[in-house]
Amino acid sequence: xxxxxxxxxxxxxxxxxxxxxxxxxxxxxxxxxxxxxxxxxxxxxxxxxxxxxxxxxxxxxxxxxxxxxxxxxxxxxxxxxxxxxxxxxxxxxxxxxxxxxxxxxxxxxxxxxxxxxxxxxxxxxxxxxxxxxxxxxxxxxxxxxxxxxxxxxxxxxxxxxxxxxxxxxxxxxxxxxxxxxxxxxxxxxxxxxxxxxxxxxxxxxxxxxxxxxxxxxxxxxxxxxxxxxxxxxxxxxxxxxxxxxxxxxxxxxxxxx
Ligand SMILES: NC(=O)c1ccc[n+]([C@@H]2O[C@H](COP(=O)([O-])OP(=O)(O)OC[C@H]3O[C@@H](n4cnc5c(N)ncnc54)[C@H](OP(=O)(O)O)[C@@H]3O)[C@@H](O)[C@H]2O)c1
Numbered sequence: 001x002x003x004x005x006x007x008x009x010x011x012x013x014x015x016x017x018x019x020x021x022x023x024x025x026x027x028x029x030x031x032x033x034x035x036x037x038x039x040x041x042x043x044x045x046x047x048x049x050x051x052x053x054x055x056x057x058x059x060x061x062x063x064x065x066x067x068x069x070x071x072x073x074x075x076x077x078x079x080x081x082x083x084x085x086x087x088x089x090x091x092x093x094x095x096x097x098x099x100x101x102x103x104x105x106x107x108x109x110x111x112x113x114x115x116x117x118x119x120x121x122x123x124x125x126x127x128x129x130x131x132x133x134x135x136x137x138x139x140x141x142x143x144x145x146x147x148x149x150x151x152x153x154x155x156x157x158x159x160x161x162x163x164x165x166x167x168x169x170x171x172x173x174x175x176x177x178x179x180x181x182x183x184x185x186x187x188x189x190x191x192x193x194x195x196x197x198x199x200x201x202x203x204x205x206x207x208x209x210x211x212x213x214x215x216x217x218x219x220x221x222x223x224x225x226x227x228x229x230x231x232x233x234x235x236x237x238x239x240x241x242x243x244x245x246x247x248x249x250x251x252x253x254x255x256x257x
Contacts, residue, residue, distance in 0.1 A: 001142060003048055004028040004046075004055050007065035008036035011088045012114035014124075015063060015107075016044045021121075022145040027059050032066075041153040052077050059083055061142070063107065068092050075100040084135060090162025093155040094129050105130035105139050108158055114170045127158055178239050185235040210253075217250035 001024045005012050008031035020026050026044040030052050031037035041048035055062065057080050064074055064087045071087050075097050076192060078085065085101040087094075088107050095106035106129040113119060126143035128150065130136045136152060143150040153161065176197065179192045203212040216224040225247050234238040 001060040002027050003061045004059050005063045006030050008040040010113040010115045012065040014113045018121040018146040020044050028055055057081050072096050091159050103135050104137050122148055127151050127153045181236050217247040218254050220255050
């Protein structure tokens, strides 16, 4: 397929590389910052364009991969006739593209993507949506060329997957940062926690997370919880409320009918 990409961030970079590797032709890149577009264009042997109106109509697909709150404005500036147009957002309805093309869809990668971190794209779930069967088939074929995990989901289900992904990835990573903050107060190396992090993730891969919970809160061990809260109050008081909320959540989950 001949594909142009609007945006040059994490998702634009990974999708451009994955589709180029799968044999598709990345034609043009536009980004708000021309320097960013030029860098991605260089790596995908495509053309960076300075103005969004310069995106050529003569393509099979345009992918909008910009911040959620910029999608509507970007879509309204495109002048691509009825070229297939998709966005990559988890929490944005397909309807946001209505009026920008007769052929619209969504291509949402359910993975945490950072542009300077490699990922095995063949295992990234690609969730697609369209209101046309013809477009669903086109997106299925495209997505399957880059990933072995392709699934059709509507906007509501995609929203729920994004919410779940925030819990499973974004919040968990933020909790790693909290753990590092705690260790930093004692000059301890975060490296010490890596086997624990790996084992926790490994268990979640093979078990129902509900069945492998450990720690003071599932034991409803109030004395230890109290000790931890006291430690936090002097070491990292900004983490005290978070510790308390999560502990209470676990206690409610396991100990309240
Ligand atoms: N990263 C992930 O893990 C992930 C996974 C799945 C889906 N998504 C979705 O993919 C989309 C892109 O996310 P991302 O992580 O790639 O974001 P990102 O790395 O922060 O990149 C944001 C892109 O949006 C552009 N942008 C920001 N504000 C803009 C504005 N007001 N007008 C025009 N362009 C603007 C930036 O352009 P310049 O750099 O040129 O300024 C940049 O190309 C979002 O809808 C996000 O929800 C992200």
